Amino acid sequence: xxxxWWHSSVVYQVYPKSFQDSNGDGIGDIEGxxxxxxxxxxxxxxxxxxxPVFQSPDxxxxxxxxxxxxxxxxxxxxxxVERLFEVCRSHGIKVIMDLVVNHVSDQHAWFQDALKGxxxxxxxxxxxxxxxxxxxxxxxxxxxxxVPSLDLYYLHNFAVEQPDLNWENESMRQAIYDMMNFWIxxxxxGFRMDVIDLIGKQPFEGIMENGPKLHDYLQEMSAAxxxxxxxxxxxxxxxxTLDNALLxxxxxxxxxxxxxxxxxxxxxxxPGKSKWDLRTLNFMQLKSVFxxxxxxxxxxxxxxxxxxxxxxxxxxxxxxxxxxxxxxxAKMLAILLHGMKGTPYIYQGEEIGMTNxxxxxxxxxxxxxxxxxxxxRLANGYDKEAVLKxxxxxxxxxxxxxxxxNDGAYAGFTEGTxxxxxxxxxxxxxxxxxxxxSNSVFYTYQQLIEARKNHRVIRFGKFNEIDKExxxxxxxxxxxxxxxxxxxxxxxxxxxxxxxxxxxLADYEVIVHNxxxxxxxxxxxxxxxxxxxxxxxxxx
Ligand code: GLC
Ligand code: CA
Numbered sequence: 272x273x274x275x276w277w278h279s280s281v282v283y284q285v286y287p288k289s290f291q292d293s294n295g296d297g298i299g300d301i302e303g304x305x306x307x308x309x310x311x312x313x314x315x316x317x318x319x320x321x322x323p324v325f326q327s328p329d330x331x332x333x334x335x336x337x338x339x340x341x342x343x344x345x346x347x348x349x350x351x352v353e354r355l356f357e358v359c360r361s362h363g364i365k366v367i368m369d370l371v372v373n374h375v376s377d378q379h380a381w382f383q384d385a386l387k388g389x390x391x392x393x394x395x396x397x398x399x400x401x402x403x404x405x406x407x408x409x410x411x412x413x414x415x416x417x418v419p420s421l422d423l424y425y426l427h428n429f430a431v432e433q434p435d436l437n438w439e440n441e442s443m444r445q446a447i448y449d450m451m452n453f454w455i456x457x458x459x460x461g462f463r464m465d466v467i468d469l470i471g472k473q474p475f476e477g478i479m480e481n482g483p484k485l486h487d488y489l490q491e492m493s494a495a496x497x498x499x500x501x502x503x504x505x506x507x508x509x510x511x512t513l514d515n516a517l518l519x520x521x522x523x524x525x526x527x528x529x530x531x532x533x534x535x536x537x538x539x540x541x542p543g544k545s546k547w548d549l550r551t552l553n554f555m556q557l558k559s560v561f562x563x564x565x566x567x568x569x570x571x572x573x574x575x576x577x578x579x580x581x582x583x584x585x586x587x588x589x590x591x592x593x594x595x596x597x598x599x600x601a602k603m604l605a606i607l608l609h610g611m612k613g614t615p616y617i618y619q620g621e622e623i624g625m626t627n628x629x630x631x632x633x634x635x636x637x638x639x640x641x642x643x644x645x646x647x648r649l650a651n652g653y654d655k656e657a658v659l660k661x662x663x664x665x666x667x668x669x670x671x672x673x674x675x676x677n678d679g680a681y682a683g684f685t686e687g688t689x690x691x692x693x694x695x696x697x698x699x700x701x702x703x704x705x706x707x708x709s710n711s712v713f714y715t716y717q718q719l720i721e722a723r724k725n726h727r728v729i730r731f732g733k734f735n736e737i738d739k740e741x742x743x744x745x746x747x748x749x750x751x752x753x754x755x756x757x758x759x760x761x762x763x764x765x766x767x768x769x770x771x772x773x774x775x776l777a778d779y780e781v782i783v784h785n786x787x788x789x790x791x792x793x794x795x796x797x798x799x800x801x802x803x804x805x806x807x808x809x810x811x
Contacts, residue, residue, distance in 0.1 A: 277461070277503040277528055278573065279730050280317035281609075281720045282367070282616045286581045287324050287346055288332055289673045290619055292685035299673070299684070301347035305358050310702065312362045314622060314713070315720035318503065319359060320463050322581060323369040324352060328378050330432040331639055332581075332671070333369075334465060335376035339450045356458050365460035367503055372447050373469045374433040381443075382434050388421055396443040397434050398426040398474060406474060411643040414474075426474055428466070430639055438470045438488055448495040455496060461503030464527070468508040480510030486518055489526040498525050505575055505614075506530040513567045520572035529573040529614060535560045536583060539665075547644060547661040552590065554762050558736070558745050565611055565734040565747075574613030578604060579621050584669040588627035592764055596801045597624055597700075602715040602785035603760050603803035607745055609719035610758035610805050612734050617716065619674050623705045624712040627669040628694045631659060635692050638667045677703035718783045722805065726782070728754040743767035744798065756782070757806045761798040769796040779806035 291303030301324065311319065323333035326341035333343065342349050359366050375382060385393040403424055406414035408431075415424035416431050426435040436443055451462070467489070471482025489506075497504060504527040506519055511532040519527045538556050541548040568574045578586035587593045591600030601624035609615050630636060633645050641662055648658045662668070668691070675697040676683030682697035694700075705711040723729045732749035743763045749756040757779060761767040772794040781789060784804040790797045 274731065275501065275528070277318070277614055279724070280365075280503070280614060281315070281723060282318040282320050282503075282614060283311055283314070283316040284320045284322070284580060284616055284618045286322045286619055286671060288322075288690065289671050289684070291674060291676070292687065292689070295685060295687035296345070297685050297687040297689045298345050300345065301342075301351040301355050305351075305355050308355075308358050308362050308364065311364065313717070314617075315717055315724075316364065316617065318365045318367060318460060320367050320505075320616070321369065323371055325371075328376055328432065330376070330430050334371050335374075335378075335430065335433045336371055337376040337378040338380070340453060353457060360458070365503075367461040367463055367505075368454055368459050369465055370451065370462040370467075371465040372436060373466045374427065374429060374435045377432045377434055386418065386420070392442075395440045396437055398437045399423045400426070400475075404475065404477075406477070406479075410640050411647045428469060428472075428479065435472070435474075436470075438472075438484070444488070444491065445495075448492060451492070451496040455500060455502070459502075461497070461505070461528070464504065464506045466509070467506040467527075468510045480508075481515060486524075486526065489519070490524065493525045493527075502528075503614075504528045509533050513563070516564075516568065517572045520568070529575045531575050531577065531580075532564060534564070539589065546665055547648075549661065549664060554745075555742060557590065557762075558739070561611070561745075562734075562736045562739075562747070565613075565736075569612065569733055574611070575616060576608050576611050576613040577616040577618070578608055579618035579670060580616070581618065581670050582667050583618075584665055585625055585627045586621065587624050588669070589664075590762065592801065593626040596764055597626065598710075598712050599785055599801040601712045603762070603801045605712070605715055605719055606758060606783055606785065606803040606805050607760045609716075609723065610729065610747070610749060610756060612730075612732070612749065615719075615723070618670065620670075622713050622716040623675065623700060623702055625672075625675060625694065625700055626696060627663060628672050628692070629663050630668070630692065631663075633659070633662075636662055636666055636668050637691055638671070641666050641668055675701040677701050715783060715785060719805075722782045726754065726756065726807065727751065728756050728807075732756065738769050738771040741767075741770050744769055746771070753810050755808045755810060757808070758804070759796060759798065759806075760803040761801055764800045766800065767798045769798070775808065779808045781805075782807050 288299050290299040291307050292299050293302035324346045325336045326338035327333045327336050327343050381393040381396050384391045385397050403415040408414040410430050417424050427433050468480045471485030472479050473482050506527045508530045511530050519530050539552050540546055541550050587601040591604050672694045673684035673689050678698045681689050682693045705713040728749050728751045732751045736747045738746040744761050744767050746759045774794045776791045782805045786802045
């Protein structure tokens with residue numbers, strides 16, 4: 272397999288609002304990102320995924336777009352964005368943008384015009400109902416909002432201020448494709464497609480995810496925009512299953528490069544309840560979910576590999592140990608993920624082992640989803656402590672605290688007052704100190720990115736899980752005709768060992784390791800708490 276450029280790329284996600292402020296207004300901006308491109312180059316990444324920077328009232332931090340052709344002035348201008356593209360290009364970094372086309376902002380001109388009623392050409396761009404059919408919004412409450420002047424309800428899967436677009440409407444679809452081509456012509460390398468598996472929805476049949484025309488729309492979109500352009504397209508698909516993952520990413524079908532599937536993310540949730548209703552993490556389930564996806568897309572389709580994004584808690588605070596073993600376990604989680612087959616995504620701050628924020632004041636949770644949850648649960652008699660615990664564990668705010676650049680005021684994020692509180696641990700966890708310490712989490716990420724570039728087997732080798740029944744260790748190999756990579760990770764704060772016998776341990780060389788020496792005796796490999804390694808053997 273020769274592969275497309277994105278098969279060999281590592282993507283870094285920038286959440287502009289929290290990355291770097293350049294003008295002291297407390298809000299991250301494009302100029303700030305430009306200033307940090309050399310840092311990203313040093314890390315070694317190939318692509319930036321930029322969260323939405325379009326014109327927006329910012330009810331959902333930019334996922335409520337009021338003009339797809341304008342940049343939100345709090346981030347800068349269109350010219351600034353074009354300069355960012357240029358600076359990235361000169362550093363050999365590509366940029367993909369967020370494509371949010373399941374819904375728009377209620378301030379978008381289409382919706383404002385649609386509110387005039389049926390005679391508006393945009394009325395049918397939205398989904399209207401004479402009654403509240405009982406559908407629930409992802410952010411709490413009903414998914415239908417009543418408009419008294421029309422005596423109708425409109426559909427909003429997310430916030431009230433995010434009316435859903437009606438994909439059945441052909442001119443709406445054309446307008447979206449034109450907009451995509453506008454950005455493609457500006458030189459972007461692709462799109463991250465927000466909740467794309469909702470666009471085929473049939474709300475009156477109660478179908479939201481994976482609607483009947485979803486794949487037709489994607490094929491139509493592809494033909495009208497990126498099909499012949501060699502772009503990276505990644506769909507956010509909470510409802511993905513193994514079967515439909517292949518539909519999206521089978522190259523013959525000309526839909527997407529890959530999808531984000533979230534099966535491993537749901538492992539801490541009580542099945543059938545909400546993301547806030549937590550159950551104990553089960554390591555054996557994590558192993559089986561990852562392996563299942565690796566095996567399924569070994570030959571066909573392509574995986575995306577991620578632990579974090581702007582909607583998820585910090586991984587070192589979930590599957591790692593953000594106390595005594597913070598650095599060790601953050602490296603272990605990185606080694607596990609970056610050894611797998613697929614395109615790795617790193618979320619800002621992950622590369623220095625940033626943790627959850629553990630805010631204990633409801634007012635510090637700014638996310639609309641969190642605020643709605645607090646209102647809803649307190650009104651329904653939930654215990655305050657329990658609500659706080661849910662937010663501390665799963666709240667999206669955990670990912671959105673400002674990037675920690677140094678140990679100065681506000682972690683070097685801003686010279687003003689940050690729009691959101693900085694995680695108090697910034698004195699210890701920050702980029703400046705990570706760069707000074709050759710043993711930091713940062714350099715493990717750097718080595719992993721480098722290793723993927725240097726070894727074809729890490730990009731394309733076949734995945735095979737070993738030591739499957741081991742309750743403490745996740746171990747697998749990646750192999751092709753000439754090389755074999757062995758990845759071994761202890762997920763626990765006690766010693767462990769690999770129980771599968773390996774008689775050739777002496778033949779392996781270390782590529783990345785979060786400890787000082789590989790300890791084995793004959794055919795047994797011993798691991799310290801959270802120890803992880805990536806080894807390679809050259810086949811004779
Ligand atoms: C996606 C985004 C999330 C946003 C939602 C609605 O899940 O990642 O941040 O709130 O879509 O656009
Ligand atoms: Ca700013």
